Amino acid sequence: MNTPVVVTGLGVVSPNGLGAADYWAATLVGKSGLSRITRFDPSQYPARLAGEIHGFAAEEHLPSRLLPQTDRMTRLALVAADWALADAGVSTAERPAFEMGVITASASGGFEFGQNELRKLWSRGGQYVSAYQSFAWFYAVNSGQISIRHGLKGPSGVVVSDQAGGLDAVAQARRQIRKGTPLIVSGGVDASLCPWGWVAQTAGGRLSTSDEPSRAYLPFDSAARGHVPGEGGAILIMEDLAAARARGARVYGEVAGYGATFDPRPGSGRAPGLRKAIELALADADTGPAAVDLVFADAAALPELDRSEAAALCAVFGARGVPVTAPKTMTGRLYSGAAPLDLATAFLAMREGIIPPTVNVEAAAEHRLDLVTRQTRDAELRTVLVLARGHGGFNSAMVLRSARDTDPPVANERKTHVR
Amino acid sequence: MSGEFTLDDLKRILRAAAGADESVDLDGDIADASFEALGYESLALLETGSRIEQEYGIVLRDDLLTVEETPRGLIDSVNAHLSGAVST
Structure with a gap:
């Protein structure tokens, strides 16, 4: 049975707000x-704008033992995890260690730490490289720390699939909860705003070269010209509904459906896979397009990718068939952190009834989207779709x-149609 | 570099290399405590040893940097290198 x-619990570290409350108010x-x-x-460099997190002093939040061994992305992830657990009212020390796991997404690893150590390697010699370089740079380090x-000590790991990984990790966490681990810490935080990370991102050819923050990252706009990268993301506390109810937890909402696809090879003439991913996620949630109240777009801001995302949305929902938004226009694309932040935003939006x-x-x-631009829109939000492409x-x-739809009576009723 | 390696030198390098455990007072009576009891794992000691080697221009034996070792034992070994009693 699919429980x-x-x-x-939500822990948010974003360029426009530290902590879920600050972030939501800014958004x-x-x-x-x-x-x-x-x-x-x-x-x-050809691209010069980013979504940087300002005012984050790791030493105010983390013990000194952790500072020499952590990249910035890990410090942000550790603090986000602390905040998420506190938000969930979970005291990990009081729970059985093997009944809790951590599955995060990562897209780049600890670039800034790695850059500093590689500089020592070529300028001074191998004996000057930090012993902590052995793990501080790698993809799984946020989960590990x-x-x-x-x-x-329960099921743990990392999922690496660029920006899509933020959803893929949460889906993997859901799988592990359904296999019997009642609580998983999930989500993702990326931060690689250092010269090495910047060169790597520039090489991808998708960065906006604008110098105007308000004109640089414009998904679905006729002036779309690439994205602005940011740093940050969100950590989510995920639990089996029954276990969450049993401890009297406040519930933000349910991860009800998930679908993932891979695009056909370029030039094959076959359609891209986003539409199928949406259809799979809706089917997995036992629902259909008519029930969806809002979509958080991937919002690549490259004309061809915007067209393909808009086409997938129009194919599933009809032209202007569902409100679409991209609050990531305020943060930049956060890679593995983007979709977890969109999930957190979606839960807050559902709670408040505000898009x-x-x-x-x-x-x-040309995109035929009902894009929510300029200002917020009030709406009753019961089912929300979040998209991410890597x-x-x-x-x-x-x-x-x-959350309202995960109340026990509704959940029990729904069990009757779970496959 | 000056002649003697002291407990203060070791504490300075430990703090820079690996920080200090919140439950441990490095300024307390630590000379005979094991590094493990002081909250340091093998990687922290590897990093600490590496920094001592760079700063003092010596090469320490690998088996010196274990979690069972104590500050006093490590300091004595470093000083033995510095006084020329141990060739590197």
Whole structure:
């Protein structure tokens, strides 16, 4: 039986807000976190804007033992995990270690830490490289450090599929909960705003070269010209619904459906896989397009990718058939952190009945989308779809249901049609 | 580099290399406690040893940097290198 899996805690680290409350307040007023890079001098690079997190002092949140061994992305992830667990009211020390796991997404690893150590390697010699380089750079390190800090010894791992990974990790967490682990810490946090990380991102050819923060990242706009990268993401506490109810947890909502596909090879003439991913996610949630109240778009902001996403949405929902938004226009694309932040935003939106806006964008008519631009829109939100695509062909879709619809009577009723 | 390696030198390098455990007072009476009891794992000691080697221009034996070792034992070994009693 597919037991319902719910989210009970949110930890947000975003360029426009630290902590879920700050982030949500900023998002509702359309406050952007995009600006010229300050972490290093970007003047020699073709792209110079990013969504940087300012005012994050790791030493205020983490013990000194962790600082010499962690990249910035790991420090952000550890703090987000602390906040998410506190938000969920979970004390990990009081729970059996093997009944808690951690599955995060990662897209880049600890680039800044790695850059510093590689610089020592070629400028001074191997004996000067930190012993912590052995793990501080790699994809699984956020999961590993969260696991160690909180004593989570159940199923753990990392999922790497670029931006789609943020949904893929949450789906993997749901699988592990359904296999019997009552609580999994999931989500993703990426941060690679350092010269090495920047060169790697530039090589992907998808970055906006604009110097105007309000004109740089414009998904679905006729002036779309690539994206602005950001740092951050969100950590989510996921639990078996029955276990969450048993401990009296506050429930944000249910991860009700998931679908993932891979695009056919370029030039094959076959359709891209996003539409199929959406259909799979809806089927997995035992629902249909008519029930969906809002879509969080992947919002690549490259004309061809915008066209293909809009086409998938029109194929499933009809032209202008469902409200669509991309609050990531305020944060930049956060890679593995983007979809977890969209999930967190979706739960807050459902709770408040408010659709956060897609800022700075004038929706191009050709896309035939009901894009929520300029300001918030009030709406009753019970079912929300979140999309994420990863470089190289990854497509993932996730259906969320509001907390109200996971109340015991409704959940019991739904069990009758679970396959 | 000056002649002697002291407990203060070791504490300075430990803090920079690996930080300090919140439940341990490095300024307390630690000379005979094991590094494990002080909250350091093998990687922290590897990093600490590497920094001592760079700063003092010596090469320490690998088996010196174990979690069972104590600050006093490590300091004595470093000083033995510095005084020329141990060739590197």
